[in-house]
Amino acid sequence: MTRPHLIAKLILAAMGVYFLMSALGEIGSAVITLSQNYPPSTLSTKLFIITAQFVITLTLSLFFLFRSDGIIRIIAGPDAGQFEKVNDSWIIAGLLMTACLCGLLILYPRIERLFYYIPSIIKGPNILSYMTLEGQSSVIPIKPTVGFLVEVAKLIFAIYLILGAPHYVNWQMRKLIKKQIQSAGVKENEQN
Secondary structure, eight states, X not given: OBXXXXXXXXXXXXXXXXXXXXXXXHXXXXXXXXXXXXXXXXXXXXXXXXXXXXXXXXXXXXXXXXXXXHHHHHHHOGGGGGSOBOOHHHHHHHHHHHHHHHHHHHHHHHHHHHHHHHHHHHHOSOEEEEEEETTEEEXXXXXXXXXXXXXXXXXXXXXXXXTTOHHHHHHHHHHHHHHHHHHHHHHHHHHO
């Protein structure tokens, strides 16, 4: 792996984490939409849109995190082979730093929102939130326990990232070593 490949891989991994967090946010949107009193046609349209957003963001996340080799080659460009190979320790350090940075960026808003949800859960399961749209005021029931659970899931994911996402980094390194062994086998066969 060359430097341009490493930079592209780290950027796509960070984008994958961002899309994964966006997908988790869609779960809370779906629950809030279900708790409102919409006519069936409006509810089904809203849920279809939320489900489509969830599927698209989750697909993008999984693609950027696990199947990004083709895009990495495009981003790095055809001249990436002229750069020297990056040491495996740089790859591990880059993935760990990217995971840690993403975890820290995710952690701060989660802590703030958790402090918002805890009093809401203690007060009661349904809290009415007043919202004004275009001069009209409406009452929207919010289920704080669902929002709390989504934020806890995001907090756990942030802590996993701060710890360096060990399973993801190990998987990436196994994949890289497997590629190196295969390319060494191909070169050995060409020499014979």
